[in-house]
Amino acid sequence: MTTQHTIEISAPADDEELRAFRGMADYAFSENPPSTPDIARVRRQGVENLRVARVRGVVAAGLGMLPMGQWFGGKSVPMVGINAVATAPEYRSTGIMSRMLRQMLEEAHAGGSPLSALYPATQPVYRRVGYEQAGINIEYKHPLHALGTGDRSLEVRRAGDEDTATLHDIYAERARRTAGNLDRSEYMWARILEPREAQLNIYLVERDGTPEGYVIYTQGQAPGAKEKDINCRDLVALTADAARRVVAFFTDHRSTAENLVWTGAPAEPLLLHVPNQAYKVGWYEQWMLRIVDVPAALAARGYPAGLEAEVHLDVRDDVLEPNNGRWVLTVAEGRAEVRQGGTGAIAVDVRGLAPMYTGYLSPLDLRTAGYVDGPEIDLTRAATVFAGPTPWMADGF
Ligand SMILES: CC(C)(COP(=O)(O)OP(=O)(O)OC[C@H]1O[C@@H](n2cnc3c(N)ncnc32)[C@H](O)[C@@H]1OP(=O)(O)O)[C@@H](O)C(=O)NCCC(=O)NCCS
Numbered sequence: 001m002t003t004q005h006t007i008e009i010s011a012p013a014d015d016e017e018l019r020a021f022r023g024m025a026d027y028a029f030s031e032n033p034p035s036t037p038d039i040a041r042v043r044r045q046g047v048e049n050l051r052v053a054r055v056r057g058v059v060a061a062g063l064g065m066l067p068m069g070q071w072f073g074g075k076s077v078p079m080v081g082i083n084a085v086a087t088a089p090e091y092r093s094t095g096i097m098s099r100m101l102r103q104m105l106e107e108a109h110a111g112g113s114p115l116s117a118l119y120p121a122t123q124p125v126y127r128r129v130g131y132e133q134a135g136i137n138i139e140y141k142h143p144l145h146a147l148g149t150g151d152r153s154l155e156v157r158r159a160g161d162e163d164t165a166t167l168h169d170i171y172a173e174r175a176r177r178t179a180g181n182l183d184r185s186e187y188m189w190a191r192i193l194e195p196r197e198a199q200l201n202i203y204l205v206e207r208d209g210t211p212e213g214y215v216i217y218t219q220g221q222a223p224g225a226k227e228k229d230i231n232c233r234d235l236v237a238l239t240a241d242a243a244r245r246v247v248a249f250f251t252d253h254r255s256t257a258e259n260l261v262w263t264g265a266p267a268e269p270l271l272l273h274v275p276n277q278a279y280k281v282g283w284y285e286q287w288m289l290r291i292v293d294v295p296a297a298l299a300a301r302g303y304p305a306g307l308e309a310e311v312h313l314d315v316r317d318d319v320l321e322p323n324n325g326r327w328v329l330t331v332a333e334g335r336a337e338v339r340q341g342g343t344g345a346i347a348v349d350v351r352g353l354a355p356m357y358t359g360y361l362s363p364l365d366l367r368t369a370g371y372v373d374g375p376e377i378d379l380t381r382a383a384t385v386f387a388g389p390t391p392w393m394a395d396g397f
């Protein structure tokens with residue numbers, strides 16, 4: 001049995017520990033775990049962003065950190081994504097990962113990341129340290145023959161390497177308008193643009209040479225499937241005309257492929273431009289968020305323009321002590337100021353604050369769920385302050 005004294009946590013010290021890190025992640029997540037761990041990919045994440053836990057000098061668990069940002073209310077808030085969370089099977093349920101997560105959160109707090117997000121394969125271990133469901137990742141699969149005709153008034157142009165900055169700009173504009181879309185790091189962009197084994201296709205949608213959208217996709221059959229699908233790694237349409245051009249572009253593939261597969265918003269604007277509800281949801285998953293630094297997170301996001309309001313919170317956090325206590329959030333002109341004190345009218349565990357912060361659940365729903373307590377008038381005001389588009393992410397990690 002492990003104890004606090006026998007666990008040591010830090011970045012992998014050498015290639016052997018990197019292989020142990022990658023080997024544990026392969027064991028847990030790879031469909032066909034390879035005999036030799038490929039450490040090139042984990043190196044690209046940056047060894048300083050990886051952590052291993054050693055029990056009596058032996059690597060027993062690991063996790064990765066992905067520094068980036070997330071858009072809320074038109075502002076990008078620094079966020080550290082967590083990936084490759086795995087404990088070797090012989091060490092599971094001895095408290096190692098709980099310990100690693102706590103240490104990582106303390107580091108993130110000290111390092112100026114007010115948010116942390118992850119995709120959970122299991123939730124209890126994350127809930128225990130303050131993460132909660134806070135947004136959606138949804139994949140649509142739409143038969144090409146039922147997509148409709150769209151419209152071809154905009155031009156489609158195959159993109160080259162010189163268009164990378166343009167892709168970034170178009171994506172950033174879409175992300176700014178959402179809640180929850182990533183402010184992608186170089187590492188996250190590389191995952192989208194790296195060739196891998198399938199032919200990668202990138203097309204820009206333009207009006208008189210000015211881009212209004214893009215698609216990045218491969219074509220292929222899922223294992224065991226007969227149908228060939230168009231698998232979008234990214235699909236962005238900033239205007240209605242661009243959305244209709246994207247529809248037409250993919251409809252023009254209907255004789256050689258079966259389905260268009262893309263990750264979009266829970267209330268997906270592209271679906272307003274297709275005639276039928278013929279899609280299936282191929283994947284639906286909630287990501288979890290942890291408010292790492294309460295005052296910094298509240299001050300960093302944007303708020304509805306034209307709204308002036310005050311929200312009084314009383315936050316409880318069993319893991320990160322500085323978050324505890326009463327906070328006043330004052331919102332005006334789309335911005336917020338945060339100070340200590342106030343009435344603490346809304347009592348909230350830091351876990352309940354995550355879905356409130358992203359707008360995934362209203363404070364009234366969170367009261368029903370037992371996460372929040374307070375007078376209806378305060379909860380209703382907070383609902384207005386945190387209201388916005390349903391939070392979602394196009395990326396997995
Ligand atoms: C999930 C996992 C990372 C937890 O690590 P751990 O070191 O065992 O965690 P802890 O000992 O701190 O325990 C935390 C909780 O995880 C639970 N847990 C252990 N193994 C688990 C498993 N395979 N699946 C789901 N939960 C598991 C434990 O039961 C414990 O909860 P409990 O005490 O209420 O029973 C580890 O089980 C693992 O590597 N699983 C496979 C990979 C995976 O699912 N990773 C998560 C990706 S998001």
